[in-house]
Amino acid sequence: MQSNSYSLKESMKLLDAHRAYLNEHEYRIIAFVISNHALEGLYANSKDIQEMITIIKGAHQKYTETIIAHYLQYFATGKVDMDYLMLLDMLFGAKNMDMLSKQLLESCRFPVKSLIELGQKAKAITLKRELMLRLKVSGNTLNYKYYKNMHYFIFQDIYSWAGQDRYEMDFMGQFGKNDMYFCLGAFVPKEAHILFGMLSNNNYFQHFKKQEWIEAMTFFYADLYILQPFREGNGIISRIFIQQLAHLSQYELDFSLVSQKNMLSALFQAHKGNLKNLHILIETCLRDIRN
16 A cells, blocks of 8 residues: 655655665665755655665666656546645635646646646656666766756656756746746857856865855856756756765765755845855755774
């Protein structure tokens, strides 16, 4: 029987039930995937965790594609598994959806009627895609092309425009959420070129001392947040990318140590020009893995 989760704590408890079956590396990779989605308010249930364990234990690509195809076939029917969130959506969900939200639902590769339904269905797939991405041997240059390729890989089953930034979508104007406005779509390629060029010119911060690295990462993460190149999925992709960036310098960023509320607050303050809380957040989540 499937057990649903409505918090990171509940998802981690479900994962911990399998801890004796996983080595430390396998456990941490799955935990990173779970915590990354939890920061979007998307929580892995028992079925998600069991499928990820099967993937990490050796089934990998073929098994992943099979279960994703199964989900897509089921989602194509328009059926909805009625859990607590879906029920709340039916009872209290906004009836007058804004145009951008309607367009997002229309761009989905399977029928959905609300943002909550989209999030819950997408999660079943993107958890496994993210796990597969993390299991791949790295070696990619951490540039903007790779950043967009990551978005395509994780969201290819969800959105028709996966991997395209707002400029490529012809979404040239303002883009904002919760009283915050981000980079104009028309300027995304130029600003991305500057931001990722700075990263390359600084050798991906690999030779920075710890406090210099934290400072540089704080500025980079703040600028990446303001860039918001994609219509949707920026949070998940940006956190994977900066974790990969940290790994180049033999650090680990563990975002399970921060709550969704504190993450959003730190990014909100950074958007306003106050980087203090984001600096503290990165320092709190940072672990040296050289030893």
